[in-house]
Amino acid sequence: MDLDAVTKHSALHAKPNGLILQYGTAGFRMKAEHLDHVMFRMGLLAVLRSKYTKSTIGVMVTASHNPEEDNGVKLVDPLGEMLAPSWEEHATCLANAEEEDMQSVLMDISEKAAVDLQQDAFVVIGRDTRPSSQKLSQSVIDGVTVLGGQFHDYGLLTTPQLHYMVYCRNTNGQYGKATIEGYYQKLSKAFVELTKQAFCSGDEYRSLKVDCANGIGALKLREMEYYFSQELSVQLYNDGTKGKLNHLCGADFVKSHQKPPQGMEMKSNERCCSFDGDADRIVYYYHDADGHFHLIDGDKIATLISSFLKELLLEIGESLNIGVVQTAYANGSSTRYLKEVMKVPVYCTKTGVKHLHHKAQEFDIGVYFEANGHGTVLFSKAAEMKIRELAKELEDKKRKAAKMLENVIDLFNQAAGDAISDMLVIEAILALKGLTVQQWDALYTDLPNRQLKVKVADRQLISTTDAERQAVTPPGLQEAINDLVKKYELSRAFVRPSGTEDIVRVYAEADSQESADSLAYEVSVAVF
Ligand code: NG1
Ligand code: ZN
Missing domain, CATH: 3.40.120 (Alpha-D-Glucose-1,6-Bisphosphate; Chain A, domain 3)
Structure with missing residues (x-):
């Protein structure tokens, strides 16, 4: 590691004084003008991560749904997943290091993680269409090259396409070709x-x-x-x-x-x-x-997909297990429908796709979606092999169902939630089942709900448990929420600090929109 070169280049990507950032649910995100040093440093970190995992690592420059003036960056791990939690801490340390500490922080990470510095490193980079993205991705490249890493810049890509590229490259092309075509x-x-x-x-x-x-x-x-x-x-x-x-x-x-x-x-x-x-x-x-x-949100998408998969499994007569993973934001009606009508097991994890993705990996077929429409379906290696075998062995109707499942496996992005892939899956299911959008919508009726953002002095004062459905601190908050919830029918409410914005999110649902609105309002007053 040429630490002097790091110091020299780092000075060209100087950290604004006093800026402290945290690698959150979606990596680093903020106003683009403050991110140059973070990009350079994430280029450095990607090289260390690549040496450590002996694999290709991805760096995506995007701030997803944030305003155009913002930007962000996240690292993509070898199988297309989000960066491992222990490395999120390294990312935070590196992003916040003062200029004069850069060398020691880099050495510290390498030692703590036992990175073999002699190992080669390869990093792939993608970016969204923000005006700031091209320059920021150049800063990532600067970080990668200063540590001697090799790289391929894919230029403009959707986030899930970059996840796909990383996954392809680390599985010797078995998953697919690592090109846009x-x-x-x-x-x-x-x-x-x-x-x-x-x-x-x-x-x-x-x-x-x-x-x-x-x-x-x-x-x-x-x-x-x-x-x-x-x-x-x-x-x-x-x-x-x-x-x-x-x-x-x-x-x-x-x-x-x-x-x-x-x-x-x-x-x-x-x-x-x-x-x-x-x-x-x-x-x-x-x-x-x-x-x-x-509106047909992620919950209803998960429901349509799970019911389709369940029917295909019934058809081929294989007892592969399906699990559906949601977060606390899933509409109560969707959870009830999945559990009681469709009889599929439903699990709740903390917000952020990495949690859902991780849980979904426990099943033969793991369906995960956040209510906001971020999700995909994961097939275990064993389930995939079984299905591909059956598609060859079975006959007639069973074979047809197994072949459909095989195509569904190929159509879902196994590395990350992907709007294009999900759209094609949904369009195929609707066509195959002859369903109109209204018939799909009519599967169940959403409970009226309301989300509010509350600005507080320090959002980290709120801590939660039970997949963020219960507040642990500050003392008395959960009791206050419980009392408010009791005043309404079919009601539920929770609060949690956002991982991507400096706010606390309040969620409430109840039997009418009026009740959901007023419950959300009352809870936000209790938070304040
Ligand atoms: P935060 O800001 O932590 O609530 C939001 C979304 C998440 C996820 C991340 C990353 C909601 C309520 N939260 O997280 O689901 O998508 O952004 O983009 O929609
Ligand atoms: Zn996004």
Whole structure:
């Protein structure tokens, strides 16, 4: 390690005085102008992580659904997962090190983690369409090269595409080809194979309006469209040619405001969806004949997918276990429907996909979605092998079901939640089952709910347990929430400090919108 070179280059990416950051649920995120030093340092860290894991590591420059002025960075581990928690601490230490301590902090991390410094390092880099992203990704590259790491810069990619590239590269191409064409071809082939089986292929199933949040999703969907246009036609809105990234559009806007994005032309009962700014989240929605807006969020996506998978498993007669993983934000109706009607086991983890992803790995088939539309389905290696064998061995209807499952495995991004992949899975299921968007929506009725953000002096004073559903500190807060919840029917409420913003989030649901609103308000007063 040429520490003098590190010091020299680090000075060119100086840390603003007094700035303290933490590697949170989505890596580092803040105003882009303060991130140059973080990018350089994450380039350094990616090299150490790559040497340690003897694998390719990914660095994604994005701030997802945050405003265009923000940016962020996260590291992607060898199998496309989020960075291991012990290294999140190293990331935080390195990002906060004063200039004169850079050498010692780097040595410290290398020693603590027992990194073999002689090992080669390889880092792949991707970025979203923010104006600041290109320059910031150059700073990452500067960090990588100063430590002697090799790199490949993919340039513009969606976040899940970068996860895919990392996964492909570390599994010797077994998962797929680590190129953008490889990604398009793998997913499109599976989608086309799947939809071939659709007996309902009338026009109404074949067109979809997509709000791309004025982000990277538009570019990538436009490139990919050609590969599946015979089966599905997509009309892109908020494609970045006019509007500002995430401004009044995108999955986060639609989910939190429960209204359509600006610029979308919605006819009644037409299927529409929104991606977020880095295309790892998706939500669906439509206007009914009376002009009412209906949101179909991650919970309903998980429900549609699980019921489809369960039917296929029944068909092939294999007892592979399915588990559904949610967070505390999952609508109570979805949890009840999954458990009581569909009879699938449901688990709740802390917010942040890394927690859901981890839990989902415990099952043969693990379905995980956050209510905000971030999620995917994971197949264990054993389940995948079994299904691929059955697709060869079984006959007739059973074989057809096994083949469909095989295509579903290929269509889901096994490394991360992926708006494009999820969209294609959903479109295939709707076509195969002959379901309209209203029929899908009618699976269950969401309980009215409200989310509020509360600004407090120190959000870390609130700590939680039981997958964030119970407050432990400050003393008395949980008792106060319990008392408030008792005043309403079908009610539930919780608070937790956000991992991505300097706020406390309040969630409440109840039998009517009025009750949910007033419960959320009362709880936020109790927090304050
Ligand atoms: P925080 O800010 O910790 O609530 C938000 C989302 C998460 C996840 C992360 C990362 C909600 C309530 N929270 O986390 O689900 O997506 O951002 O982007 O939607
Ligand atoms: Zn995102």
